[in-house]
Amino acid sequence: MKQIQHKKLTKGKIALRVLLITIGAVMMGVGLEIFLVPNKVIDGGIVGISIMLSYISGWSLGLFIFILNLPFFFIGYKQIGKTFALSTLYGISVLSVTTTFLHPVPAITQDVLLATVFGGIFIGIGVGIVIRYGGSLDGTEILAILFNKKTPFSVGEVIMFLNLFILSSAGFVFTWDRAMYSLIAYFVAYKTIDITITGLDESKSVWIISENYDLIGDSIMNRLGRGVTFLKGEGAYSGDDKKVIFCVINRLEEAKLKEIVTENDPSAFLAVADIAEVRGGRFKKRDIH
Template sequence: MNTLEEKKKINHKKLKARNIVKRGLFITIGAIIMAYGLEAVLIPNNMIDGGVTGLSMIISHITGFNLSIFLVILNLPFFFLGYKQIGKTFAFSMLYGIVALSIATSFMHHLHPIVSDKLLAVAFGGVILGAGVGLTIRNGGVLDGTETLSILVEKRVPFSVGEIIMFANVIIFSLAAFAFSLENALFSMLTYYIAFRTIDVVVKGLDDMKSVYIISDNTDEIADAITERLGRGVTFLHGEGSYSGEDKRVILCVFTRLEETKLKDIIKELDPQAFIIATDVSTVHGGRFKKKDIH
């Protein structure tokens, strides 16, 4: 018995160590990608990112000191806040990510810019930044203290995390208009928006989950078609119409974003009058969600 328990503990430690190494590796890659976007795209074109990184870029531009210095200094207070309020695992993952980003920007400081056209810089800069940040977030890291601050402040003010980040970035991009120019500040805002959308795709993936509730008089036909043509299982829920008092069967189905159009086509084909409610799903665990093979 003791031997079995010891083996379980050893396996648990190995798994934990493997997860830590994997997390560190992907955070490092994410930081390198982001650093490349900053040094090879944004900085040569006098554009900035949002958050603490953007503020660091403005101060670096004004003072002439290396960006890597300010990335660490300005993010340190958020590390201590995160350590006290959220936990040491989150805090040290954040600290590692910021140090990795700082070192990467220092090594890439003299890179030759890959684009000089402003619109190309906006597009490629946003995608590169979003890919780096998204990969880091997906693996439990953080490259900017603004997110940590917004999570902590959200508990004390009537605003969401997204709204707090937006308010902070309005101030930062306004400062960029004075440090660079209004035009560059506007280009920076577009870059940030593209990066934000890219982060969403990287973190959630193209297989982002959605769920749909379908109320129809043809539930059997729709359920069979979804299973046969889409390869997804369905669940029947029982409901009652508040006006008619009639019993209704409601179909619940979870699917990916890429399957949404095909699913809607199936429903429209079998019952154009069906009532559909589709919502985003953050995670799906357990059950029989795995897609069936379609023959």
């Protein structure tokens, strides 16, 4: 059997990855030390545990972040791969150094709500950049992947359970109002990670089944400037041949597309779903004349 040769990253791509992971890790460090930590608000995951241990012991936050995440570097190496593990180790190292250097810097604001929101935004952007370029800044996700293989729970369910337990613990270490602020910071960071990874121009896949497929297809191409693909389908009950229209749009075009479908066939089947990324093909929008 012919062995598959994996392409190595070029020096330019490696340099870009290192630069962006550095930026992402520094941004997370800013979110922690300039906003959350001085106001006794924590993040989820291993970082949240590190913040509480640092507060209790008086030791460096960066030290706890590095030591507690280190076992997950080895798990990630085995479970996901060498490139991911090395990217993660580098990102965590930069994050640890950043928090150590920024610790003496005073907080920008003493308003806990402002600190919570802006800290969450900085953390979300930082984590999102690192994930987008092949790394991680917290071992919780890797632990969740491991639990997922041993238990019936999904990765998302495991992460949610672990983070609820960690964030709730802030009530015992700090105060219960800080635990509630921590939940807000986690939610803001979570949503910001999604936006950073998928981008503001979120794409949607569209599936349409209609007898007037030709009219709908022409309208989508001419009025939206989107390419369409006709797929062959068959009704499971009737056995009739069907034409399925497939295309990709952004969220701003969804209302216009629904209008086009309704105009040409009010009874058409229409399904719209979110997709994280689109590459290649003929799905790029062209100018409408």
